[in-house]
Amino acid sequence: MIITVPVQISFENWANDLNRTMPMLSIPIPTKGVNNWWEWANSLVDLNRLYDLPDGDKSTFPKVEDWKKWAFLFIQTLQTQSMN
Numbered sequence: 001m002i003i004t005v006p007v008q009i010s011f012e013n014w015a016n017d018l019n020r021t022m023p024m025l026s027i028p029i030p031t032k033g034v035n036n037w038w039e040w041a042n043s044l045v046d047l048n049r050l051y052d053l054p055d056g057d058k059s060t061f062p063k064v065e066d067w068k069k070w071a072f073l074f075i076q077t078l079q080t081q082s083m084n
Helices: 011-021 034-048 064-083
Strands: none
Touching: 011 034, 034 064
């Protein structure tokens, strides 16, 4: 599984690319944009019951640009799970 890393890509493009790289998951469309990435991340976790993934929590990820930190944790968590 090769997931696009969140470098030099917008949140919307990264999130939409997950549909291509992870067709086995239900990926919500990020219709509300990067300013609501926390809600999108929590929807992704809940829709797919991926409770080992980090929550899109504003206290942990307080800045809008923290979506990239969350995305790296998302990728790392999925890759670790697939190795087990």
